[in-house]
Amino acid sequence: MMSNTTDRIIEHIEQWKSRHLKRVYMFVWMDAIVFKVRLDGKVFDKAVQIAVGLNNKGLRDLLSMWICQNESASFWMSVLTDLKSRGVEDILISSTDNLKVFLTPSKQFFHKQKHRSVSFINYGTH
Numbered sequence: 001m002m003s004n005t006t007d008r009i010i011e012h013i014e015q016w017k018s019r020h021l022k023r024v025y026m027f028v029w030m031d032a033i034v035f036k037v038r039l040d041g042k043v044f045d046k047a048v049q050i051a052v053g054l055n056n057k058g059l060r061d062l063l064s065m066w067i068c069q070n071e072s073a074s075f076w077m078s079v080l081t082d083l084k085s086r087g088v089e090d091i092l093i094s095s096t097d098n099l100k101v102f103l104t105p106s107k108q109f110f111h112k113q114k115h116r117s118v119s120f121i122n123y124g125t126h
Helices: 002-017 073-085 100-109
Strands: 024-039 042-054 060-068 090-096 114-117
Antiparallel strands (some): 042 060
């Protein structure tokens, strides 16, 4: 029973991950959430990269999520290839947390794009 439920959920996730996106996003935020993952008795960090786009109607859209070991230029090339293959033609402004490895791949895909780096803000607890 659990296997059937998992299979149905995975099917919906795959449909969501391959859905067609808007042609243009005014702004796209890209950041990671790091999780501790246990594998074979050892604990590893795994990063889930997220991309959130702001469309021309002012609505946010979670574009996708990717799991990666590190944020290399080739990783970002695969992310941008994915977005492009799903219909994104232009991103006007992108924002990352000072990822220099993002700049070269992004310029290859979106020539007019402006990039802004943001510093990490730790809100902590009050």
